[in-house]
Amino acid sequence: xxxxxxxxxxxxxxxxxxxxxxxxxxxxxxxxxxxxxxxxxxxxxxxxxxxxxxxxxxxxxxxxxxxxxxxxxxxxxxxxxxxxxxxxxxxxxxxxxxxxxxxxxxxxxxxxxxxxxxxxxxxxxxxxxxxxxxxxxxxxxxxxxxxxxxxxxxxxxxxxxxxxxxxxxxxxxxxxxxxxxxxxxxxxxxxxxxxxxxxxxxxxxxxxxxxxxxxxxxxxxxxxxxxxxxxxxxxxxxxxxxxxxxxxxxxxxxxxxxxxxxxxxxxxxxxxxxxxxxxxx
Amino acid sequence: xxxxxxxxxxxxxxxxxxxxxxxxxxxxxxxxxxxxxxxxxxxxxxxxxxxxxxxxxxxxxxxxxxxxxxxxxxxxxxxxxxxxxxxxxxxxxxxxxxxxxxxxxxxxxxxxxxxxxxxxxxxxxxxxxxxxxxxxxxxxxxxxxxxxxxxxxxxxxxxxxxxxxxxxxxxxxxxxxxxxxxxxxxxxxxxxxxxxxxxxxxxxxxxxxxxxxxxxxxxxxxxxxxxxxxxxxxxxxxxxxxxxxxxxxxxxxxxxxxxxxxxxxxxxxxx
Numbered sequence: 001x002x003x004x005x006x007x008x009x010x011x012x013x014x015x016x017x018x019x020x021x022x023x024x025x026x027x028x029x030x031x032x033x034x035x036x037x038x039x040x041x042x043x044x045x046x047x048x049x050x051x052x053x054x055x056x057x058x059x060x061x062x063x064x065x066x067x068x069x070x071x072x073x074x075x076x077x078x079x080x081x082x083x084x085x086x087x088x089x090x091x092x093x094x095x096x097x098x099x100x101x102x103x104x105x106x107x108x109x110x111x112x113x114x115x116x117x118x119x120x121x122x123x124x125x126x127x128x129x130x131x132x133x134x135x136x137x138x139x140x141x142x143x144x145x146x147x148x149x150x151x152x153x154x155x156x157x158x159x160x161x162x163x164x165x166x167x168x169x170x171x172x173x174x175x176x177x178x179x180x181x182x183x184x185x186x187x188x189x190x191x192x193x194x195x196x197x198x199x200x201x202x203x204x205x206x207x208x209x210x211x212x213x214x215x216x217x218x219x220x221x222x223x224x225x226x227x228x229x230x231x232x233x234x235x236x237x238x239x240x241x242x243x244x245x246x247x248x249x250x251x252x253x254x255x256x257x258x259x260x261x262x263x264x265x266x267x268x269x270x271x272x273x274x275x276x277x278x279x280x281x
Numbered sequence: 282x283x284x285x286x287x288x289x290x291x292x293x294x295x296x297x298x299x300x301x302x303x304x305x306x307x308x309x310x311x312x313x314x315x316x317x318x319x320x321x322x323x324x325x326x327x328x329x330x331x332x333x334x335x336x337x338x339x340x341x342x343x344x345x346x347x348x349x350x351x352x353x354x355x356x357x358x359x360x361x362x363x364x365x366x367x368x369x370x371x372x373x374x375x376x377x378x379x380x381x382x383x384x385x386x387x388x389x390x391x392x393x394x395x396x397x398x399x400x401x402x403x404x405x406x407x408x409x410x411x412x413x414x415x416x417x418x419x420x421x422x423x424x425x426x427x428x429x430x431x432x433x434x435x436x437x438x439x440x441x442x443x444x445x446x447x448x449x450x451x452x453x454x455x456x457x458x459x460x461x462x463x464x465x466x467x468x469x470x471x472x473x474x475x476x477x478x479x480x481x482x483x484x485x486x487x488x489x490x491x492x493x494x495x496x497x498x499x500x501x502x503x504x505x506x507x508x509x510x511x512x513x514x515x516x517x518x519x520x521x522x523x524x525x526x527x528x529x530x531x532x533x534x535x536x537x538x539x540x541x542x543x544x545x546x547x548x549x550x551x552x
Contacts, residue, residue: 059305067302113294120301127305127313131320134385212293220286 022104023095026111027088030144033072034084037142041076048073052140053198055123067119068112073142075194080143083188086167086181087148094155094164094174095148101158107151110209114150114202121201137193145185145195146202152178153206235271242268314390321389325378332371338381343419347379350425354432358457365513366453367520368436375435376410379424382417402427404434406443411435433457445519446526447483451494452501460498472496472548475541479527503544508534 040048050063053070057063074084099107122141129136155162160175172180182203189196245261257265325336330348332355337343355370362368378394380386386394393405394412400423402413411431415424433454434442442450473481473496485493504512515533523529527537534540 055305055309059302059309062302062306064302109291109294113298116298120298120305123305123309127309128316130385131313131317131388134388209294213290216286216290216293 021096021099022108023091023099026095026147027091029072030074030084030088030091033144034074034076037074038076049140052142053119053122054140055126058119059123067116070119070141070198071115071144071147075143075192077192077194079188079192080194083143083145083185087144089168090148090152095151098151098155098158110154110206111147111151113209114205115147115198117205118146118150118198118201121204122197125197138197139193141195141198143195143198145189146198149182149185149199150202150206152181153203154210157207157210231271238264238268238271317388318390321391325389327376329374332374333377334374335377335379337379341379341381343379343415343424346421347377347413347424347428350428351377351432354429355436357459358433358436361459362457365509366437366440366457366516368440368457371435371439373409375432376408377428378410378412380412380414382415384414386412400424400427402431404431404438406434406438409435429458430454441520444522446479446481446523447486448478448481448493448497448500448526449516449519451486452497455498456501456505460502472499475500475530475537475544476527479530479537499548500544503547504534507543507547511535 037048049057051066051069051073053066058066074080095107102110119141122138126138129138156175156178160173162174163171164174164177166172166177166180182199185199186196189199241264245257245265248256248261322336324339326339327334327336328344329335330344331352333348333351335344335347337347359368359370378386378391380391380394380397382399384394386392386397391410391412393403393408393410394414397403397412397414399414399416400420402411404411411428413424413427413431434450436457437450437453442453471492473492478493478496478500481493481497486497501512504515511534515530518529518533519526530537530540
């Protein structure tokens with residue numbers, strides 16, 4: 001099985017820290033968030049609560065920044081540290097490559113859309129789960145897991161057969177590795193009492209985006225193709241009629257043209273001018 | 282990215298998010314409340330027994346003994362005290378919820394039942410509902426006692442207890458329960474003075490300390506035993522609404538300090 005660098009044309013260029021990428025900036029923000037969370041969780045929990053996602057404040061009081069800010073607040077728990085390292089590693093490798101593949105704007109949109117939809121799902125769970133399972137812990141959300149899972153999910157859908165080292169040592173296909181990692185994370189998120197709802201929401205959002213975007217692209221491509229074909233047929237038709245009209249002008253003079261023939265000539269002029277910019281030949 | 286596609290993609294990405302956030306902001310709590318009530322109604326199906334709509338956990342038959350106890354209690358209370366206390370069989374249906382062990386009643390919208398201990402009951406006048414917390418293994422006798430206390434509050438509420446002094450309501454609950462002076466022998470501990478009982482508030486009857494509740498019940502038992510006519514006048518005035526229970530008590534029954542001395546002598550005689 002080839003190594004990551006062998007199959008990834010961008011790795012050499014993109015995963016170097018000295019080269020700017022939005023992914024690397026997000027990694028720095030996440031690590032900074034971890035350090036700040038460590039300080040604030042003891043000295044000023046109220047300030048920290050302003051950045052975590054909780055339905056009561058984010059939806060009840062419309063603190064809309066919490067839909068995004070929660071992903072930079074990390075859980076201060078020894079059990080979470082391996083997941084933080086793994087998340088950062090996933091961003092550094094897969095995230096950088098995905099950014100190079102789809103472009104920074106789409107990448108950032110995907111990252112924050114996954115965070116926001118993860119937050120909405122967490123809110124829905126906060127509304128509904130206590131009714132059926134009152135003891136189930138669903139406190140404020142605060143991890144980077146949602147956008148990281150969304151990014152990894154998108155990469156797995158783009159390159160399902162790409163080889164990766166699962167948990168840094170076991171060679172696997174990206175799709176299989178992500179499924180295994182996702183299942184493992186679900187178990188951990190229940191144990192850690194953090195990140196279940198946001199992860200589910202982010203994965204669903206990434207899947208929906210991966211399913212819808214190609215359809216939208218295809219629909220636009222088909223529409224453009226139809227438009228071009230119609231224009232081409234119209235052009236051929238007008239050219240054919242124009243030839244007859246030009247013969248008539250040569251033979252009888254321009255004053256012999258009927259109103260319909262003049263109209264056809266005008267159309268031909270417009271089409272030929274339009275064709276100058278984008279010829280069909 | 283094709284420029285013509287971008288607005289559509291952005292709209293498709295943002296619109297569901299915005300709609301979800303606004304919908305949850307507007308109806309999230311109501312939706313959760315409605316769902317909780319629906320789940321509560323499913324887990325606690327309602328069974329009608331004359332004027333009582335009893336909810337018990339699914340597959341439980343506790344409603345049978347509960348309805349029997351309630352109907353007997355209401356009939357007995359109305360027969361014994363209907364005329365002097367102007368109480369009657371409830372005209373409007375009363376909901377009764379017998380809660381299972383560990384029910385977390387808030388999720389079903391039954392906030393009044395929060396904090397109830399085992400075999401304890403409460404009457405939520407706003408929703409005209411009695412809640413009684415049962416144990417995992419139902420202690421029928423204790424549940425019946427809790428039901429009778431709560432039902433007494435229903436009867437007094439219908440008679441207008443929301444306008445009365447809290448001590449009067451609390452004392453009359455004991456009276457309707459049929460507590461006799463002889464039953465009070467086992468009650469020990471310091472009792473508040475009559476003046477303190479007359480000036481008590483609702484909060485004094487909540488919590489774990491039963492001193493005020495016992496004091497009110499003992500005082501009513503004493504007044505109905507020793508000076509029923511004066512108490513009847515006082516009760517009539519309280520029902521009409523009085524600004525100060527203390528002054529009305531002084532006018533209709535006597536000086537609280539003297540009544541206090543007589544009351545304690547009476548209590549000694551009961552022991």
